[in-house]
Amino acid sequence: MTDKTNDPVAMWQKMVGEMEKGFNSFANQAMSSPEFSQAMNRAGGVAAGAQKQLGELMEKYLVTMNLPSREQVTGLAERLQSIEAQIGEMKSMLSQMAANSGISQGFDGMPRPPRTKRPPSENGGQS
Amino acid sequence: MNAPAGLDLASIPERIQSEVQRAIQRSIKGVEYFSTSGPSLGSTPKDVLHSRGTMSLYHYRPMSDEIYRIPVLIVMATTNRGYILDLVPGQSFIEFLLKRGYDVYMLDWSAPRPEEKSLRMEDYVLDFIPDCVRRVQADSGEQDVSVIGYCFGGVLSLLYGAIHADGPMKNLICFTTPIDFREMKLFSNFSDRRYFDVDRLVDSVGNVPPEMILSSFEMLRPASRTVSQIQLWENIWNDEFVKSYRMFDRWATDTLPLAGEYFRTITKDLMWDNKLFNDSMSVGGRAAKLESIKVPILHAVAEHDHIVPYEAAKHLIAKIGSTDKEEVMLKGGHVSLVAGANAVKRLWPKLDSWLGKRST
Numbered sequence: 288m289t290d291k292t293n294d295p296v297a298m299w300q301k302m303v304g305e306m307e308k309g310f311n312s313f314a315n316q317a318m319s320s321p322e323f324s325q326a327m328n329r330a331g332g333v334a335a336g337a338q339k340q341l342g343e344l345m346e347k348y349l350v351t352m353n354l355p356s357r358e359q360v361t362g363l364a365e366r367l368q369s370i371e372a373q374i375g376e377m378k379s380m381l382s383q384m385a386a387n388s389g390i391s392q393g394f395d396g397m398p399r400p401p402r403t404k405r406p407p408s409e410n411g412g413q414s
Numbered sequence: 415m416n417a418p419a420g421l422d423l424a425s426i427p428e429r430i431q432s433e434v435q436r437a438i439q440r441s442i443k444g445v446e447y448f449s450t451s452g453p454s455l456g457s458t459p460k461d462v463l464h465s466r467g468t469m470s471l472y473h474y475r476p477m478s479d480e481i482y483r484i485p486v487l488i489v490m491a492t493t494n495r496g497y498i499l500d501l502v503p504g505q506s507f508i509e510f511l512l513k514r515g516y517d518v519y520m521l522d523w524s525a526p527r528p529e530e531k532s533l534r535m536e537d538y539v540l541d542f543i544p545d546c547v548r549r550v551q552a553d554s555g556e557q558d559v560s561v562i563g564y565c566f567g568g569v570l571s572l573l574y575g576a577i578h579a580d581g582p583m584k585n586l587i588c589f590t591t592p593i594d595f596r597e598m599k600l601f602s603n604f605s606d607r608r609y610f611d612v613d614r615l616v617d618s619v620g621n622v623p624p625e626m627i628l629s630s631f632e633m634l635r636p637a638s639r640t641v642s643q644i645q646l647w648e649n650i651w652n653d654e655f656v657k658s659y660r661m662f663d664r665w666a667t668d669t670l671p672l673a674g675e676y677f678r679t680i681t682k683d684l685m686w687d688n689k690l691f692n693d694s695m696s697v698g699g700r701a702a703k704l705e706s707i708k709v710p711i712l713h714a715v716a717e718h719d720h721i722v723p724y725e726a727a728k729h730l731i732a733k734i735g736s737t738d739k740e741e742v743m744l745k746g747g748h749v750s751l752v753a754g755a756n757a758v759k760r761l762w763p764k765l766d767s768w769l770g771k772r773s774t
Contacts, residue, residue, distance in 0.1 A: 318600055324608075375462065382553065402517070404773075
C-alpha cells in the first residue's frame, strides 16, 4: 500500500481541503468588516428595489395579455386552501369522534399501539 | 535511483488501473447523475393532521408495538424543510424515533404565500405552535407533549416554552439553538443596523426571497459549494457518496422564504437588540424569559457548527430555569449533527437515552 504522503490523489484531496479552509477563512475575515456590510447592503437594496419594480411591471403585462394576475391566482389558492383546511377539520373531527367512542385509531384507520412503553433500563434492557 | 520513502513502486500499476477504472465510472455515472432525480426523501408514512397556510402538522405512523406515553412534537426551522430529519430508510431520524417507540409529530413549514408576508413572530409562537400542541394532545389523548426544536425551530420552542411555562410542554430538546445573536458574527455583520435597511427590504419584497436566505448561508463558507462539486466529481463512481451528496444538496438548496414581518422582528429584536439573551424579549406583549422554562431540557450542539457557532448557543443551559438540564457537544457540523452517518451513531442514541426515561 502507498503512503498517503506520496499518494498523488490523497495529496490532491488534501490540497483541495486546505484551499477550501484557507479561502473560507480569508473570505470570512473580509466579510467581517463594516465596509463589506455597507457594500453588500447597498447592492442588496438596489436589487430589492429592482425586484419590486419588475413585479409591478409584470403585473401590468399580465393584465394586458388577459392572463390571470398573481392576485387572482392567489385568490384561487386561498379558496383551495380553505377547502383543504375544511377537509382536514372533518378528518380531525372523525378522528376525535372515534377516540371518544373508545376506538384508538389514527387517520389511516389503523389502531394505535398502547402507550405503555418503558425505557430499556426499566425493563431489563429490552427496547 | 531510489524511490522516495513510503512510496511502494509495486503498487503504482495497480493504482493507475484503479484510477483509470474510476475515470471510466465517472463518465458513466456522470451521465446517470444528470438523467436521474436522486433518492426519494421524507417518505416515512405519515398523515397530515392539519395544514394552514405555511404551517403543516404531520403525524407519523407508529412502527412499534408499544409506544411511550408522551408524544413528541418536532418544530422545524422556518428556513428549511423538515425532510432533513426524514432522509431515507436507515438514515431517517423520524424512523429511528418511531422504531424506538416514540409517537412522533412534526410542525413543518412550506413557503409562505405572498399574502402571508404579514405573519408576525406572534403568529408562530402564540398561534401556530400552541395550535399544533393542542392538536397533538387531541390526537394522542395525552396532555403532556415533548418538544424538539431544530435551529430556529429551537428558538421558537424556547419562546413558546418561556411564555407557556405552565405547560403542557413536558420536555424540551433543542438542537443547535442560538440565543446570543451577537455571536453569530457574520450574520450580525450582514445585518449591521447602520447599513441594513430591513424596513426597506421587507416593504419592497414582502416575503424575504429564498435566494437571499440561501446566499447568506453560503456566504459563511463561500468556497465550500465549489469544493463539494469537485468532491462529487471525484467520487461520482461511488453510489453511496452520490446518494448522500444528492440528499444533502437538495435539502440545503431547498431554502424557504421568510414571512416579511417575521423577518423584521428577527432582525430588530434578535439580531440588533439581542433581546432573547438580554432577557428583554417579548412576543405579542408577553415576556419570554428563558429563566421561566422549568421543564427538563437537553441542548445538543455541534463542535464544528459554522451556522450557529458554539459561542451563540453556549449560554442557553445557564439561562434556563430548569434544574434538570444538560448540554451535550457532539462532533459534526450544523447539519451532520442531526442527519447522516454521524448523527446515527452520536446524537440519536444520546437523545433516545435522555428522552426515553422522561417519556413515561
